[in-house]
Amino acid sequence: MNPMSSPTFTQRFHAFANPARFMGLSDRLIAPCAVVTALLISAGFWFALVNSPADYQQGESVRIMYVHVPSAWLGMMGYMVMAGASIVALVLRHPLADVAAKSAAPIGAAFCFLALVTGSLWGKPMWGTWWVWDARLTSMLILLFLYFGYIALWATIEEPQRAGRAAAILALVGSINVPIVHYSVVWWNTLHQPASVFRADGPTIAPEMLLPLMLMALGFTFFFVTLLMLRMRAEILRRRVRVLQLALGEV
Amino acid sequence: MGEYFSMGGYAAFVWSAYGMTVFVMLALVIATCLDIAIQKKRLDALESNGARKRAPARPSAQTASEQ
Numbered sequence: 001m002n003p004m005s006s007p008t009f010t011q012r013f014h015a016f017a018n019p020a021r022f023m024g025l026s027d028r029l030i031a032p033c034a035v036v037t038a039l040l041i042s043a044g045f046w047f048a049l050v051n052s053p054a055d056y057q058q059g060e061s062v063r064i065m066y067v068h069v070p071s072a073w074l075g076m077m078g079y080m081v082m083a084g085a086s087i088v089a090l091v092l093r094h095p096l097a098d099v100a101a102k103s104a105a106p107i108g109a110a111f112c113f114l115a116l117v118t119g120s121l122w123g124k125p126m127w128g129t130w131w132v133w134d135a136r137l138t139s140m141l142i143l144l145f146l147y148f149g150y151i152a153l154w155a156t157i158e159e160p161q162r163a164g165r166a167a168a169i170l171a172l173v174g175s176i177n178v179p180i181v182h183y184s185v186v187w188w189n190t191l192h193q194p195a196s197v198f199r200a201d202g203p204t205i206a207p208e209m210l211l212p213l214m215l216m217a218l219g220f221t222f223f224f225v226t227l228l229m230l231r232m233r234a235e236i237l238r239r240r241v242r243v244l245q246l247a248l249g250e251v
Numbered sequence: 252m253g254e255y256f257s258m259g260g261y262a263a264f265v266w267s268a269y270g271m272t273v274f275v276m277l278a279l280v281i282a283t284c285l286d287i288a289i290q291k292k293r294l295d296a297l298e299s300n301g302a303r304k305r306a307p308a309r310p311s312a313q314t315a316s317e318q
Contacts, residue, residue: 034281060259064268071272110275117266125264223276230283237290244297 016039018095019236026229033226040219055209062209064122069197069216072115072140074224076178078108079143081228082150082177086168096232098164101171103231106226107145116140127191137164137186139181143151146174160239 048066055062085101093175108206119137120130131137150170157163186193196205203210259266 045269054259059261061261061264063265066278067268067272107279114272114275119270121264121268121271126259159268162316198306211296227279227283230280230287234286237287237294241290241293241297244301248297248301250297250300 019099019239021234022096022237026233030226030229033222034230037081037219037222037226040181040215040222042066042074043213044215044219048242052208052212053206057065061125063120065209066119066212066216067103068115068118068122069213070210070220071111071118074113074220075108075115075140075143076181077221078104078111078224079147079171082108082114082169083178087111090168090172092238099232099235100228103228103235104166105151105154106180107227107231108146111220111224112140112144112147116144123191131189134190134192135184136190136192139177139184142177142179146170146177150174159236160242 044066048063052066054060075152082101085097085104086096089101107212116137119140123132124130150167153167153170154163157166184190185192195201197210197213205213255263256266
């Protein structure tokens with residue numbers, strides 16, 4: 001075969017050997033994952049809004065925690081998925097890692113946004129203010145802006161390989177912010193309460209409040225995984241469209 | 252019932268927090284499903300277009316190699 005000749009249709013599609021397998025696997029996984037997500041979140045809503053006690057200090061406003069805390073966790077997990085996939089994309093050049101990193105960004109950004117909004121809705125009645133520029137809140141806002149920057153970078157560079165490289169580097173540089181978000185309540189004086197679930201000495205939260213929190217956190221995690229697979233499918237289809245357009249000279 | 256929805260006086264905060272969460276999560280799902288549908292449609296159109304373009308190209312390529 002002449003290596004100088006431009007790649008044929010079939011050669012171009014060999015690049016999608018891996019994604020093709022992913023398409024088959026995700027096709028089988030999405031429906032059961034969606035069912036598990038729906039069950040967990042329904043049960044979570046029932047316990048969070050109906051079958052759990054009011055807090056002795058916060059009253060009924062404590063129920064905001066059951067969406068706020070899982071959103072914040074997923075906002076950070078989304079970034080870790082994005083940064084992890086970016087390393088794999090940079091080092092191993094795995095074609096799916098790029099797709100996974102790009103697809104995780106909007107989901108993580110949405111949860112990061114939800115953490116900020118629901119936190120604000122809790123802060124107003126409890127702290128007496130919608131917003132303070134303290135370490136936890138500010139580092140979370142920076143996380144949201146990092147997501148925006150990452151998404152914008154993908155949107156600016158047209159060629160997926162080049163966009164992926166640049167975005168992966170941005171994701172890795174920004175990942176320094178994730179431990180800052182997590183330890184911000186330890187390192188700085190802040191209004192935000194410290195961790196009460198993931199602690200070295202075990203959770204300090206009442207069991208009847210831990211149940212709705214854990215159901216929601218698991219439900220949100222399954223939601224993240226299901227949606228990530230769906231978004232990756234969309235991205236793979238988009239790249240096939242691009243390859244075909246180039247091959248047919250329709251760009 | 253009214254007492255339940257009043258959430259001990261925090262109704263506006265609790266219900267907007269849950270409303271926002273449901274809204275954002277549903278919006279993500281709908282946007283993603285729409286995106287998949289659009290890409291599938293474009294892919295189908297391109298594939299039928301590609302098949303049409305390549306079909307008549309074959310005989311002329313053959314004659315070129317025979318010459």
